[in-house]
Amino acid sequence: MSLSHTDINAAKARVPLAFQAPLTVRMRRAALWIGFIGLFCYCLWAFDFSPMRIWEGMGRLGNVLSFMFPPHVWDNWADFSEVLNGLGETLAIAFMGTLLGAIFAFPVSLLGAKNINRFTFLRQSARRGYDVIRAFETLILALIFIRAFGLGPLPGILAIAVSEIGTFAKLFSEAIENTSNKPVEGVKASGGSRLQQIRFGIAPQVNPVILSILLYNFESNVRSGTILGIVGAGGIGFLLSDRISAYKWEEAWSIIFLIIAMVYAIDYLSGLIRQRIIGKWDGAK
């Protein structure tokens, strides 16, 4: 660089703020950093993150991990089929929960879409309703439903279904709002009723989006279905927590591996299906 000091000073005099932020801004930045670091240190202290504790924990973690090898192989059909049943049950819980959620969410989502429900007050109430449902974590719903319906898959299905109603209704109604109005007007001008306008003008536009949303959420529900089992809502999670509390770590690890394999397979399959659906022919059968 070949600028002289006088050039630099002249530039500083012209646009001082280009060289240094004003005092108030610098103080605000400093205060934010102090607050942030302070909170971080307080948490370390409050939760007793001593190096000693981490070190001891690492030792025990290694101990637990060592049970991974050699993996436990079930040597009789009765034990293995119990595990397979558990996996199947988790899949079924996720499937039923997703499907039931979608069935209830669809009509509710129509209420929240601007291009279908023109009554602003009703639409806003519907949207606030979705938010209220979504505020309940699936796990909390599962605990509530277990109290009401007892242990087993039923509360798991209901927990997923109810929490998905909120999510699906929100996502569906947004998909519906993102459709073009031109096909709808085309159907209307041919003498189509309001329902026919929705069926022929809007549904073909949103169906692929809805199917894709369903598949994504099915995947994620297979994962949360595992956790629901741990609190007693049926499925493979139930077996897993049982093995862990009985210190059968070899078996627990094998179950964890099977869960990972299942989730991976579902992700892969639904990815394939999604691709097919987006390009699918979609006409009157």
Next chain:
Amino acid sequence: MSSDLSLQKVSRHFGETRAVDDVSLDIRSGQFVGVIGRSGAGKSTMLRLINRLVDPTEGAILYEGRDITALKGKALREWRRDCAMIFQQFNLVERLDVLTNVLIGRLAEHGFVSSMAMRFSDEERAMAIQALDRLDLVPQALQRAGTLSGGQQQRVAIAKALVQQPKIMLADEPIASLDPANATLVMDGLKTINREDGITVLVNLHTLDTARAYCDRIIAMRQGRVFFDGTAAQLTDDVVRDIYGLEGLREFNEAVTSTSVHSSVLA
């Protein structure tokens, strides 16, 4: 009967804008009527009033003596079926195949269950195929509408209008987004239908040449009012200058040279 479609002092206001202002017209069955005028003159609004996509602020529209501005529910849907509408942007359902798009023209005949299941009878399907055949689109019948060219999509829209078995066909700038070759196909299609089926055609056009080449009668609108109503021969340069203004005429002539179409069926 001398006037089958009759607009009587029809107005439509949008806030301060008088989109259509005190328009009275009588249109006999079987006429091929072109509506011209600058952008914003109220041409689209007039067609949409007839199809009842918008309601008039004042006045009445009569068809064969029946007031269609008072229609509701099923009767309204049947009226919309009777006056098929063709849009500049085609307004097809792009994700559905061509055949289903044409079958949408049959919806006014369908109840809840059959239409929710997208069920159509073999007779209706045959009707749709025949309509597509008249517009040379049978090979594309099972293709998705969105994959067709603009000209093909507009002809699908005409086929859909045909299966409605309409009495009137309203076309809102049907060739404004098409190249000249496709525009000719679409205009010829409308003309053929007008002559062979005796369907009244009311078409908004943005080029004077096209209007002159195809229309029995030309109506010019300006600021929501009917400014000229007569044959192509009566539409002299002086009248045209009045319709479009000097500025407009220059723009207009440019538009004419770029996208006008000449009739090949009239000859």
